[in-house]
Each structure stands twice: as structure tokens, then as C-alpha cells.
Amino acid sequence: MINLFKIKGQKKEEAASAAGKAPVKKQSAGELRLHKDISELNLPKTTSISFPNGKDDLMNFEIIIRPDEGYYMGGTFVFTFQVSPSYPHEPPKVKCKTKVYHPNIDLEGNVCLNILREDWKPVLNINTVIYGLNLLFTQPNDEDPLNHEAAVVLRDNPKMFEANVKRAMAGGYVGQHYFPRCA
Template identity: 60%
Template structure:
């Protein structure tokens, strides 16, 4: 069992040491920063996935993953996800949000860009890595899950009429209204 107080005490001690080292002109990386550096350096992304660091390559706590599915319902689309890494990573999962296009016609992504992926919530475990999340996002586009939806309307169409769902996705990739919601192009 993890002793919560000892973890908090360790984090506080690291923070104080970093503050002291910063005064001396030396910044010591926290355990979270070291793990994040390791995870990012070990990423082996397929050609359909790209990574970008909008705040520069030295700011690893914020980055974007661009997923461009080459098969399935979303083939030809381009979707950007913002990753914000908490100071408590890997003990807490990254905060991931679909940034563009928004909204996306997808059962597991709501109209605000929130993502329903079990490893970003209750199934997160510190042994999981950034790579696990990236491949989870890729899998959402290959096999949307209507059983755990954030967009209940899209999930209902996927379950009741998969051909209509496919038609809605194809139309949404080019930009269109589905119901009262406009889905911008995402190519």
C-alpha cells in the first residue's frame, strides 16, 4: 500500500530542493519530469500520429498529438489532442482534450472535446505511459465504443444504424450540420 503522506512529503521535499537549487542557478528535475522525459523519448509513433510542442521542445508538460486515421470510419480526418501533464504524473493521468476540430462527431468525444477513454479515468495506473494513451486515442477512431458514450446521439446512431453512422461521419469530415450541431471540416 502506498503511504499517501510519505508521497506528499517527498513531493514537498523535491519542491523545496528545486527552489533551493533554482536560487543557486541549478534546477533539479522532479520525478514526474524525469518520467515524462522518458515516456516522450521512448515514443515510437506510427506515420498516422504526430507530436508537436506548441510551447517549445523544453516544455514537456504541454504537447499536442495529431491523429490522422488511415482506415475505419474516420479515414482521412485529422484530429488534434492537447495533453496537459499534471505535476503528479504518472500517479495521475494526463488531461487530454480534443482541440481541433471541435466538435467531432464521435460517440466517445463530446461536443466540448472531452474524451471518454477508460485509461484516462478509472483504469489509469502509473505503469501506463504516454504511448498507452496515444494508442488508446488511435483505437477510438478505429473502433468507436457506443457502450460508454459521451455523445449519446452518435452512439445511438452507431448502435441502431451503422450505415447511417458511417454516412454521418463521412459528411462531418467535410463539414456539415448533423441535427442542430455544425461539425467543421477536419481534413
């Protein structure tokens, strides 16, 4: 296969062709897979996508969800996606940029969605995550709370929860926390 004498012969050739090619940027397997995911996106009608760094940076993008049913109808929620070169071995990092009163999203924008952490599998893709995020708005879940207070209200008093969501989306206080307008 590789052989010392071959290497010896090669040395001379290399010297001749050393000024060969210009170094090129390497594209990781993860980037290619992401390219595939993005080019096949099938966004729900509630969702749009943007690429703040232009067409050649697919690793960082934002999606905007405008729920058309449920408690959060009429609101506009922005999520940032950060995809690492180890994608899809690692899930994308997703944060909610909009401050939202939600049992599964905390006030720092952390999102509790199983497929973003413990249930992530490389066969899942960006589309799956986007559908998962949409589901959070149509079916907020009081069993996996990140915002404990919101979860308790949703469980014990759905009417009050609905009112709280409306107040937060219109821009106002829920308890001690101020929520900027997002409706």
C-alpha cells in the same frame, strides 16, 4: 545523526559559504518520468506530435491523428495533452481540440477512454494513451457514450452513422450541430 553541537559548529561554516550556489530550477520526478516516456515514443504511422512551447516544455504537447482506416479515415484530429507534476501518479489530461462527431468524444472535446480515468495505472505511459486514442477512431464504441445521439445512431444504423461522420468531417451539420471541416 543530527546533533545540536554539530549544528553549532556548522553555523560558522555556513556564514562563510552563504554566498555559495545560485538557486536552480527543480525538476520533479514526474517531469523526469515524462522525459523518459517522450524520448521512447514509438508513434503509430497515423500519429505525429508537436511541442508548441519548444523543446523544454514536455508537459504540454499536441498530437495529431490521421486515421488510415475505419469511419474516420481521411480526417485530422488534434488532441492536447497536459501532464501534471504528479505524473505518472495522475494520468495526463487529454482533450480533443477538433470538433468531432464521435460516440466517445463530446462536443467540448472530453474523451471517454478508460485508461485516462478509472483504469489509469502508473505503469502506463504516453505511448499507451496515444494507442488508446487511435483505437477510438478505428473502433468507436456505442456502449460508453459521451455523445449520446452519435452512439444511438452507431448502434441502430451504422450506415447512417458512416454518412454522418463523412458529413461532419467535410464540414457541415449533423442534427443541430455544425462541425468545421477536418478532412
